[in-house]
Amino acid sequence: MADPKGFMTTPREDWPRRPVRERVHDWNEVYVPGALLPIISEQADRCMDCGIPFCHEACPLGNLIPEWNDLVSREDWRAASDRLHATNNFPEFTGRLCPAPCEAGCVLAINQPAVTIKNVECAIADRAWEEGFTPPRPPDRLSARTVAVIGSGPTGLAAAQQLTRAGHTVVVYEKDDRIGGLMRYGIPEFKMERRHLERRIDQMRAEGTRFRTSTAAGRDIAADELRARYDAVVLATGATAWRDLAVPGRELTGVHQAMEYLPQANRVREGDLEVSPLSAAGKHVIIVGGGDTGADCLGTAVREDAASVTQLDIYGQPGPERDEGAEPWPTYPRLYRLSAAHEEAGELRSAPAADADARLFAASTLRFTGDADGRVRELHLTGVDAGRRPLPGTERILPADLVLLALGFSGPDREDGLVDQLGLELEPRGTIARDARFATNVPGVFAAGDAARGQSLIVWAIAEGRAVAAAVDHHLTGAPSPMPAPIGPYDRPMTA
Template identity: 50%
Template structure:
């Protein structure tokens, strides 16, 4: 480290400027007004303390060597910085934009100052590398005679594919959608992650030798057992796509959808692709149930589509603004962070539970509400009615359970469109279990051994399909580690030159190995 007093000279933390909310809700472009190299980039990177024990690295599942690339950013050595970063991270343009930055939570400087801008340094490095034409395809120096099929083109599948291709294996990635990327393509809105970032990575991977087959659904177009017979190894990277539902009265009404039925169509429309569910928030009162990242994405999307209003419900109380005592440094602490979508509008209701959906319909007794007046003549609650409201109630921590409903706080809020965003249960393994049965864990995920291998010989699982719903940084780490295991399996060797940053059983902070 050239300046050991850098963190003392520069105590403040800069952030990339964003466009005004009034401007950005009129389009689908990146919300930021700045990107890449800035006048303050070098001095911000100089704040890194180059700790003797870099706890930031323990917070990163990928094992990024953060102090090294921070100092290379400070010096403006972009090719060296890119080489250092890309040796551990296949897609820093993604993690640099949408990762919650577990590394920054573990930054030593963060104990008494705002942490180092690790996430922004990642984004700057890769943006500069593309700008300066440093990013090149890395085709293998020799080819093996081994073939691998990877099912799913999310971050786990793509990372696994790139690593195995570079190791010399012939890799084919199957994707049921019309374009690769998984949730990066159709789940995350374009204003958070522009799709050109995925397109140029695809071009690089194709130049390296990876083959992509889109519009092919394994289990229907090709059976799982047929796939296994064609390839020397199969990697299941289908994500965790079965949504968690809400079993409350009125759920059968029209106008109630899962977030992942809504968000993909919004992106499809942006790029001129025909929507699958034809859901829009235009001129509607929108209620989003679930206040996480996906709920925030629904908020920003609905505002751009011209919703009359958007209300986001979160059963948990608002997060604390400072690190709680129960989450001491360097552990990850969930603190209140205002997302860019929250800056754009909408209303967040915390400590709020959903009681039932309501719908006013015309019957023999005039207008009546479903499900409050289910004995009325002239209608049945069979899904023919359309949701018009949601009854909610305040909750507080209870003695006999996580939440207790507060008497006298029930009220109905208008809802023409309800988006359920309360997480995912497990991968959709219906056809897999019918055609190539594998063992599942207690949560319905594909069970793996210490080599990421399922109960079927030569069939591996990585990403959310194996670990459950998680973060993009964990998905990339899983893909890289799974690739190392597949390479060992194919070569019948005890060791592989590919890196393996995590074990299948890792759940928290990890040290690179």
């Protein structure tokens, strides 16, 4: 604890964002380059070095937050990087993409703004790359054991890196043409520039992990062949079976899933397309769904120069303070948060009919109506109460040329046939069933991440990848693994 009074004398200061009217004209990250390092040591000083740090419990990775806060406050960046990477394979991903449940669990957050844990994490990770603290770590020797990892999202990459470093020969199969899963094609670059992903992939290649792109397991390589070729198979395909909206007019042209829209915009950034076939340019856009995916659509549509963008959230507008009765500390509270995309839409007045920024709260879609050519033109909605029951007299009509459904995901996509070919048992909600060691009902086949847990956060995905790697290592060697296993398959976030 470098400054015992830091939490009393230093106010919270977040990484500043670039001006809205500047950043909406590019796809670079929204933060001011170089503006984090000058403030981060004092922000790390605000850590109280608690006797019982609840940030550890709030973070499924068990990040050693007070330790690397202290090291940053002393500007010992190498040691801080070592402590950070001891529990997290990809801190530059979580430092940019995680909603920071660790900050909700910060003891200081009981009655003050929490420590900027996420910003400190990001600063350490970026400094580590700049200073060369993250060289490849290939194994000293190989085990002669082979593992196939299906899916290259954060779970698959974490599992693959851990198993490669343990000496096993690992091949990652990805059905898309590039590695990264939803981090590649689902997350806009204004949230995380692709260079952060590319350098981790390069690091993994240098360590010995092999990658096979444009290869859908179950279609391009059969389940029987995978099992015959490898000593173990890890299913980390994610939960990509999207939820739909069963209302009249759903069949109209112009009503799309968010994950049909976002990948096209990201492919423009990759240079595959000149213009997205689903571009929002000049269109009235409605986003149905109030979560992070909806906010990603919002920021993307603003950058594509939509005529208007409105986001519908079925929940009521949350307040600015934690409801101690319903969501007591240290659980993650539902608060009114202003993401970068919402800040942009609010300042640019992209949604004149919205309650706040670009959002209409407590709003439920009734139906879509279209023109004579079958294209969507209007969205009919109603206000709802806390039980999601329609409120009489609150029906409204919004113009809509493009509707994006961001309603979440229910489980793994079964279109490629892998689940059925393997004969996997499923949970009632559609996720892959597994035991306490991440093993499925099929010998040698393990399941991790959203495919088994259900839709979750990137920090839980990486924790799952590390934990399943330890389980697979135990299976391959027949001995308890020395690899860290931060969570079990049945662990869940803290709730009241």
